[in-house]
Amino acid sequence: MLTLERFSFGVGDRFAHQAKAQLQAFVRLAEAGVHVAPVWNKSHREHTFVGSEPQSVYDAAKAAVHTLGWSKKWHVDADHIRLETVDRFLECSDFFTLDVADAIGQRASREEVEGFVARHPELVGAIEIKGVTAPFTTTKEEVARVVSKYLLAVQEVGKIYRHISEKKGEANFIAEVSMDETDAPQTPSELLIILAALADEKVCVQTIAPKFTGRFNKGVDYVGNIVQFEREFKDDLAVIAHAVELYGLPANLKLSVHSGSDKFSLYPIIRRALMKTGAGLHLKTAGTTWLEELVGLSESGGDGLCLTKEIYAYALANVGELCAPYASVIDIDRTQLPCAETVNGWSGAQFANAIRHIPSHPEFNAHIRQLLHVSFKLAAKAGARYFELLKRNEAIVAKQVTENIFERHMRPLFLA
């Protein structure tokens, strides 16, 4: 298998214009002494909305790597793919996020469940795991219940994994398993059972994205119980270390946090846990880089600000349609969205302050930010006009992109 580094960080770049500015943040971090591998991620859904091809992600990343002389590893992630969507990503990706959330809850047959329970007596009873807050105690019935919920999903992972292996060769890609886009979070004891099942399927999983408790809305901070998250995160790390040893999973297996971006209040917790355990991390951010493009265009004033205001007005008029595909991962209070006339009177700095994610800023508006985050289709629609403005204002936009990743994400996670 292609080995993923201990620390990796996923960035999205909706329109493939900011790879260099994104990579600049990794360069800065490396200069500060911490090596984190950049991973450019874009899902099938995003490509469909924007009308782009997976190859464009690779090309943009490659050009950035060349321009900045980045000599360390970098990857391109076919994000949230399934058996029916993976093929167009095979050529240009070396990292595959196998999404089997849809298969969770499809009941496995009784024979298969019984077979699993019989194969895994170590999962029944009091399970001692080093580093876990309180030992798990399970019964056969409990294990059977969990297995019947996840077994088909894990078998589906096996199918996608083998499909990619056949096409690319097992030595040439990194596999992540994602179960985050589902209703109920997975507890650490469920994670252990899922890992045992993945080992049965002989999937060389290097990173796994469970659904954690609490809300991971797009582009805004975590909403939930921080104390509970910390316990769950630490227990997941302990479970992973245990499963690696017990089931012979890849030694570098680590958690992937599909953050939806900007889970600032979780960063100190994650950082402490990684320092204490020596564990690795893949942190995946969503496509908030496009919001930094809007911040830069607003600040540039003139035509850039005009287009940003137009996009807002259009988004406001079509709020229902734009938000529908993301209903479960945004919380917009429509009464907090100012009317288009009000926003048209704003200065560039004022508009930038409303979107830029500095929650303590008096002009910051999380509702506008979330609405614009899901409105990236509108920039795709503006097409050449949008891209022309990005080019003309490259320096000011790049500054926002780099600073956002480095100062607001990497510094608290890796440097503090």
Ligand SMILES: [Zn+2]
């Ligand atoms: Zn995800």
